[in-house]
């Protein structure tokens with residue numbers, strides 16, 4: 001079933017002509033109304049009228065999350081504030097939050113695209129949609145809500161939290177669709193089971209899961225446990241919210257990205273160059289119709305590729321592959337790039353293991369160590385110790401074989417890893433890392449819950465260089481150059497850190 005058959009099946013040429021018209025329009029709008037973009041365009045000597053084909057997109061400057069933070073709260077709005085009817089914000093775990101403004105038309109488009117997405121998953125007006133994404137500034141709850149209402153389904157705005165109560169609501173109201181993060185869905189399922197509720201006996205038939213990357217193996221596991229079709233929904237607040245792209249239940253192979261509203265490209269995250277169709281890289285999106293906060297070439301940090309082959313469902317909008325991770329989620333273990341999803345896939349191949357896992361990274365004697373902690377199910381936990389040990393070794397061997405890193409695997413009893421109501425905390429990084437350009441505080445918490453101590457270099461009267469948490473280094477810099485403006489001091493500080501990095505250092509203070 002299609003929600004908007006005309007738009008969703010537009011022939012490619014018509015779709016691309018529409019994209020070009022809209023791209024030209026959005027460039028003109030941001031150039032005229034957003035000083036940040038006018039400056040960026042002028043710096044590289046480009047005017048909106050220079051955009052004559054979709055290939056010219058590569059001429060335009062990127063927008064990064066930091067740009068949104070730097071212009072907090074309203075600096076990137078492209079319409080007068082009177083026209084803004086809603087504000088949403090993304091979590092501010094790393095400093096300032098990012099604020100997005102929506103006009104009435106933006107909200108209408110959002111509801112339309114969320115409705116298209118849910119319809120692609122098989123949701124109809126006869127469904128009862130239980131939404132366990134958080135409601136509030138986070139776009140998850142309200143986004144899915146708008147789509148389900150637009151379809152005409154019955155919405156249960158449960159929001160996150162009060163997990164046990166949610167399972168009763170699902171049973172009593174007869175939920176047929178569940179929308180939340182995949183890890184929270186599993187948490188709900190577990191909790192329900194403890195209450196004697198079996199999801200397979202409920203009328204539940206569809207799960208729309210998103211807001212965190214998850215593996216194909218986890219999908220199979222969830223579909224079996226819950227007796228549903230588990231589908232992938234993609235979205236991010238900066239671009240709109242949930243419903244930017246969605247998997248269709250017909251193919252269950254990649255997410256249709258609604259190309260009449262969003263122009264996708266894949267770039268090499270290091271060089272920033274566009275990659276050919278089909279190659280994996282960072283997803284970059286230009287919003288084509290957004291009025292409140294239109295963004296040009298927004299770097300999502302999500303890794304995927306575009307699949308240009310036509311889909312059996314008849315939609316002409318291209319598909320992005322299941323996200324393979326985020327550039328800032330990538331772990332570098334002894335120089336090897338590792339994504340949590342790769343390890344998840346290996347874990348899920350083993351019977352008796354649950355998708356509740358955590359990766360603990362540390363550094364011992366200057367070598368990175370990776371420990372994989374996985375919960376086993378109750379039945380397996382009562383098994384012989386020897387059997388568990390063999391299983392640990394088997395996973396260790398598999399990870400070594402496929403990813404080339406040595407790990408330690410620890411099987412834990414059920415419920416030893418803390419559950420989250422939103423995105424799961426998969427990574428505990430205990431390593432200390434060196435100062436990087438934008439760090440200002442000694443603790444860096446990425447949006448995905450990774451906490452790292454950031455170390456800098458301290459000058460010492462005898463000309464020795466010491467390492468210390470970066471806040472101490474800042475204090476020293478302030479004392480050292482009291483007369484400089486903060487910006488000049490920052491420049492000098494970063495320069496000094498660059499120079500000192502490779503000198504032999506001693507740890508001054510370890511916390």
Ligand SMILES: [Zn+2]
Pocket residue numbers: 248250251256311312313314315
């Ligand atoms: Zn399809």
